[in-house]
Amino acid sequence: MDDDTLPSVSHAEVRIVAATPEVARRVAEVLRHCFASTEQRSYPAGAGGGTRLHLTLDTAHTAEPARSWLAASESTGQASAHADEV
Structure with missing residues (x-):
């Protein structure tokens, strides 16, 4: 996915960075x-x-x-990027 292109409304792009491939796979699972x-x-x-x-x-x-968590969560609009992200 191009950095300037947003995913469609019902999709999210996720990046997992981990010390080992096994840890990254467990989070993805x-x-x-x-x-x-x-x-x-x-x-x-x-x-x-x-x-x-x-x-x-x-x-x-x-x-x-996810359905339970999404229903209970509310965006504050104050989320910020990590230091290495824009």
Whole structure:
């Protein structure tokens, strides 16, 4: 996905950065239990080692854990990016 292009309204692009591929896969598996998703794409996470994993989640097709959380959550509009993100 191009950095300037947003995903469709019912989708979210997720990037997981972890020290090992196994940790990244475990986090992705938890997300897949809550949302329908695309096949994950894995990349090296820079000179320090680690893994960067990308996947696209379909937020319109949620399982019960996500449905409950989404219904209870509310956006504050004050979310900020990490130091290495725009």
